[in-house]
Amino acid sequence: MTQLGEIQQAILNDDLGAVASLDVPETYRGVTVHKDEAGMFEGLESRDKDPRKSLHVDEVPTPELGPGEALVAVMASAINYNTVWTSIFEPVSTFKFLERYGRLSPLAKRHDLPYHVVGSDLSGVVLRTGAGVHNWKPGDEVVAHCLNVELEGPDGHNDTMLDSEQRIWGFETNFGGLAEIALVKANQLMPKPDHLTWEEAASPGLVNSTAYRQLVSRNGADMKQGDVVLIWGASGGLGSYATQYALNGGAIPVCVVSSPEKAEICRKLGAELIIDRNAEGYRFWKDEHNQDPKEWQRFGKKIRELTGGEDPDIVFEHPGRETFGASVYAARKGGTIVTCASTSGYMHQYDNRYLWMNLKRIIGSHFANYRESWEANRLIAKGLIHPTLSKTYALEDTGQAALDVHRNAHQGKVGVLTLAPEEGLGVRNHELREKHIDGINAFRNV
Structure with missing residues (x-):
């Protein structure tokens, strides 16, 4: 049996105490992009770029473990939109990020390689910890949040995202986490929710924490009870958590979706106010250069019909260019548009009169700090927020999983099994799981 096989078997047999005594393998399988292929999609439209062509499963060397770091045996991971961006080399090749990081220090130089092991989510078991790590030990079951910080300068000590x-x-x-082993900083680790399977536990990380900061945290929209919250893509990987946080926090979500099937998912989560933008036929852009304010007005009227005449206190933005003009228009006077992404394009246009004359605010929100991520993971662990996993792929099929997300052919989150040989493993708290099984499975088989 290989070294990785021994580690896998110890985890599957719940012999976590044995993990520390097992050798760390010199190599492992990871999903990669290659530096010499960064130009492979030049001349193609984004929609025509195929992650199945750029994402590889390679045997790669296990990285050196540094101070304050941990090696994790990854049981499962998940697809985020940043993996799609990486796979199609947009808006820039991620090798530029690795080159810049590699110049920071001799230890950071490890990251500057001709291949990039991708993935920003994981659930798994700690294999080894580096010097100075005292909160975690080999055998601990963990999930990881994806913020990597150095914290040697002053700016991050109020909010590590800065x-x-x-x-x-x-x-x-x-x-990254789309691999059999991952390297993380110890201050990325959080306890695995014990009522979830490996693949369920891996799926919330990035999007759950992002939604928490964007909507709940004082660093984001600081949502309060009774707020009307307009949520774009409310059944998607990010929006599905925003919908849950709005409902859990006593707010009133207005869920924007693109199909009856996605509307039904929002209803299963408990939302009542839903707009199917395709059924309503909204076209916010007349052409490539000009938006249609009449469509903004029609959209705003629809929101008020649903809410009894109220405009949104908060607009949960992430599509970007396609929707941003409508978002700025739709927010109430003094309202907040909080944005964390631009999946339909980065160059936003909006009518500034609706912003300045109505005292609205635009807040930029990017991922989450460790405290925010810990709080978001705690809510998962208590069964107050649920994973939105809809489908799981094998590691070898990560390219197809990324293509699903790229083409919006998915619901919620798409998972990837790494060392876990099948779905359904890793549950410790069966009583809590049974209590919340309908919520956990809300996105399954949709």
Whole structure:
């Protein structure tokens, strides 16, 4: 049996105490992009770029373990939109991030390689810890949040997202979670929710924490009870958590979706106010250069019909260019538009009169700090927020999983099994699981 096989078997047999005595393998399998292929999609439209062509499963060397770090045996991971960006080399090749990081220090130089092991989510078991790590030990079952920080400068000590050397692990760093082994900093680790399977536990990480900061945290929209919250893509990987946080926090979500099937998912989560934008036929852009304010007005009228005449206190933005003009228009006077992404394009246009004359605010929100991620994971562990996993792929099929996300052919989150040989493993608290099984499975088989 291989060294990885022994580690896998110890985990599957719940012999976690044996993990510390097992040798760490010199190599492991990881999903990679290659530096010499960074130009492979030149001349193609984004929609025509195929992650199945750029994502490889390679045998790669296990990285050196540094101070304050941990090696994790990864049981499962998940697809995020940043993996799609990495796979199609947009908006820039991630090798530029690795080169910049590699110049930071001799230890960071490890990350600057001709291949990039991707992935910003994981659930697994700690294999080894580096010097100075005392909160975690080999055998601990963990999930990882994806903020990589150095914290040697002053800026990050109020909010680590402001650190001058803040990076997203597995996107702006190497040795990510779509692999059998991952390298993380110890301050990325959090306890695995014990009522979830490996693949369920791996799926919330990035999007759950992002939604928490964006909507709940005082660093984001600081949502309160009774707020009307307009949520774009409310059944998707990010929006499905925003919908849950709105409902859990006593707010009133207005869920924007693109199909009856996605509307039904929002209803299963408990939402009542739903707009199917395709059924309503909204076209916010007349052409490539001009938006249609009449469509903004029609959209705003629809929201008020649903809410009894109220405009959104908060607009949960992430599509970007396609929707941003409508978002700025739709927010109530004094309302907040909080944005964390631009999946339909980065160059936003909006009518500034609706912003300044109505005292609205635009807040930029990017991922989450460790405290916010810990709080978001705690809510998962208590069964107050649920994973939104809809489908799971094998490691060898990560390219197809990324293509699903790229083409929006998925619901919720798409998982990837790494060392876990099948779905359904890793549950410790069966009583809590049974209590919340309908919520856990809300996105399954949709």
